[in-house]
Amino acid sequence: MRFLILGGDSRNIMLAQCLAHAGHNVQMSGLGNDSENQTPIIVKIKEAINSYDYIVGPLPFTIDGENLHMPLSKDTVKLNDLIDVFTGNKVLIAGKIPVNFTEKLIENDIAVYDYLDRDEMSILNSIPTAEGAIQIAMEELPITIHGVNALVLGYGKTGKTLAGKLHALGANTYVCARKSVDFALCEVNNLYSTDYKKVDSIIQNMDVIFNTVPAIVLDSTRLSHVRRDCLIIDLASKPGGCDFDYAKENGIKIIHALSLPGKVAPITAANILYKVIEHIIDERS
Incomplete structure (x- = not known):
């Protein structure tokens, strides 16, 4: 070709x-x-x-x-x-x-x-995205990932991979999701789970929060429950899922970490693109 x-x-x-x-x-x-x-x-x-x-x-x-x-x-x-x-x-x-x-x-x-x-793109890309997000947390937090209280907002492709890797590193991993099937998957994978109606009751205990939801899920009301020493890493595409103005005014650190695959693992990211292209060629043949 x-x-x-x-x-x-x-x-x-x-x-x-x-x-x-x-x-x-x-x-x-x-x-x-x-x-x-x-x-x-x-x-x-x-x-x-x-x-x-x-x-x-x-x-x-x-x-x-x-x-x-x-x-x-x-x-x-x-x-x-x-x-x-x-x-x-x-x-x-x-x-x-x-x-x-x-x-x-x-x-x-x-x-x-x-x-x-392409589903295979988002699934494979979730690996360098998750690793990059954890890398940021390791660099920014004064504590180890092992034993940290970590909350993952959203349990889509990226959320699943990220929560799994956090759990494997020994984090106390909480997932905030919407669907009953996601709660079941969390139970299978030994993850704590909650929904968006109940998450405010645990959010004040978190050391780090990862957002994967491309909607404002961390609004001013929810952020008011977050500890000032809690790190928030927003992985959602622009404009993100946080009230950045409120966070800045109240001393809450948010890192909007975009396009992590190309930044933290460009060779892996290129290989993922190559695999997707090969699939497209096969589909057209």
Whole structure:
């Protein structure tokens, strides 16, 4: 297969190496590797897209909603310009692709795959996310993880992996969930569990709280029950799940830890992207 790796961070550089090692034809653009000449990068990208079957973009696809995410390049590529260079019978794979961008590409007969729509992506990514979150806790807390009172808000893919690893390290691990099946799973895995109606009764005993819920679950009322020496690590995507203003005003430390896989384990993160892409290729064959 022929792959154009377009933009992104160090994960995409390592992903290109994975694909090349597997025998694929790979070219990179927008990763700081473009030769310096007078040809606009969008022209070079158009020429490259015409020669490749799969275009692999960044995760996230854009930060500001207007430009392709290319932190390693001095160039900028506007999404509106990028739409015009895609031709039919191409496949775009990237993450957090704007809905309107996806719709326009589909109208032009471009197949679009978003990493974040893939269950295997979120499951595998939960491993470096959990390890990165625990690393932050180990660096910030004056006590060991063993014996710590840790609360995990949310018991989705990341919450399950994180709670399991905390328990394995000897933490007194509490999970706040909603579904009866999650309470059953917590019991099977020897985890303490509670729901959002009862969590305030235990939250004052926590040394560290990990939030995985992409909604405001730690509002000012709930934060008023949190000890001032408790560390909160928010893993939810922006805007997060905490009232950051209230926390700052009241001396509660919150670390909004985003995109941990690429930061703490870029090689693993690249291998995960590679596995997802291989699955997509298999599905299309």
